[in-house]
Amino acid sequence: MNPGMLTYPEIGGQADALAAAWEQLKRQKEWVSRYIGNPSFDEVVFIGSGSSYYQALVMASTFRLWLGRSASAHPSSEIFLFRDQAVAKGRNILLVGVSRSGESTEVLLALDSVKELANWTACGITCYDDSGLARRAECLVSPLGKEKSTVMTKSFSSMTYMMQAAIAMAAGSRYIGEMEAVLSLDRTVVERADAFAEQIAAHNEFHKTVYLGMGAYFGLAQEVCLKLKEMAYVWTESYGTLEFRHGPKSIVEPGTLVCLLVSENARAYELKVAEEMKAYGAFVLLVTAQKGEDTAFADAVFEVGGETLSDEARAVLYLPVLQYLGFRFALRKGVDPDHPRNLTQVVKI
Template sequence: MTTLGQHTYSEINAQAEAISAAWDQLELQQDWIERYLNNAAFEEIIFIGSGSSYYQALTMAATCRTWLGRSAVAYPSSDLLLFREQTAPTHRNYLVIGVSRSGESTEVVLALESVQSLANWTIAGITCYEDSSMAKLAECLVSPLGKETSTVMTKSLSSMTFMMQAAIAKAAGRNDLLEELAKVVKQDGATVLAAKPFIDTLVREQSFIKYVYLGMGALYGLSLEACLKIKEMSYVWTEAYGTLEFRHGPKSIVEPGTLVCLLLSEQARDYELKVAREMQEYGAFVLLLTANKGEDTSFADAVFEVGGSDISDEARSVLYLPALQFLGYYTALNRNADPDSPRNLTQVVKI
């Protein structure tokens, strides 16, 4: 293996272990679930993060609304810090959950500090570093094997997203959802192993001039994350949209040489596949990430099965990530860029 991206490569491959450790860690933090997610006093749960952490916060909030039936939203941490009145109307009782791999992101920490002493505001968090500034400021769930050397987030994002989803399932008292998540723990390693050669071959055999990622529901945030991954690692310009929203103007950018990567849900499968077929007619190379192949996906130029065909779209979310992360990684190597050291970037962003 090339020396370029060796940390990123190792960390993508280690996400199954990180998810399993997060699953075990949650058993030790049951009181966090009761104190925060099961507290009926909170009228709304606000997840905040920056960059990748904001994108996974979108998936966390979508899962919270669906599984827990609670009002939940996700915002960039800077919105809460600098535009609180526009972000959160006064006279409501809020729980704010900061999302930060390092627990040191300036915007997240400052946003939590800005509301911690206010009436009707309670703060908490999720991180990979138990001794971080955020963990000292607010009680946090901790993904113990999410710590990373590389600048870009891979196993940290997978394990934190999964851990919060598992906490939400426990708060909801849904054994069926916990059984789904247990299947994810078992499946993730196989998905990583299968994604590696599939994406490596795809990148070697195809050349793209444009990259578009599409997703809906809990997968929308991960489509944004996929877009960011390939930007960070390989410096190519990409865009991400809600699947059906892409048809309302943005599809004009599609032409031969465009990769359209669809994170296919089961809930909106028929509608999303119609969009994919349309984009192929315009000349796009269509890559589908799906729970399972079928006659309805046979038109696509490439199809990768992430697994989890018998579980919900929300529970399956993290199974889409290995292929998306490898797509950024192998594209970077193909362009002789180092995924471990992206230009202009640092692991922790400070103001």
């Protein structure tokens, strides 16, 4: 088998996966009104493990902003082992399990741990309608999110997009329009991303890599950091953009890749951080809605478009180029990204 023969088409297939998720969501509008759009819940708690937890962070951030209601994100294990520390007692809680396979032990244990509690209601999102998660709770299902490779790529993008679209349906027409705009942009972004990432990987060698992001992009920064670790066995870290200046920046030197997921909300502040890292000798890669005079200092800039959209709506557009970057670095090292060592597609306890 050729290295990457599973992962490569899955990264490339995410535009179709997003479109399928959008059409499926239209058939599950009652799910939206019953759960995400239901104002009777005091708090919505998104949970997942690994990449699914990073999705949960993006989902919770989007929910809080677009609906103006309380939401949080936790690793699944926090709910079944430290529930009272994670979520205040006595509130009416909606628990949203996030799992590609729907079989992650920690997610299932978390749902089982609250099923007898009167003030907890459970639902979920997955790629498999016959999974343990789907049998325990009513789920949104991303029909083309299923993957053969171990590493999450199009499943992450499609599930994140699908939940954001559900939040948009609950929030109103403005955000529905933004999610439709993302669909129109995604295919071109995916097509351009591969060649861009290939050039970065072919002409550069880094011994340290750091991903930075804020707001909804903090969860994305953690996710793409994980992608590079999983696929290429590269030690990398992720931080909140401005937090990186408070100590961690001491690791920056020539040979360091600093990749910043630029928001429009905090663009000026974030680019100041990137310029500082450039001065310390880092290779600076910016993923942004649009280039400008303020990005001219960077070593590489990838534009996703959609500059008039909210940062949250644009989130999934930032993923393809950084998924491809992990993939290309893996191939350069002679590592097969389809079969990362020590990993399985479903983590069970």
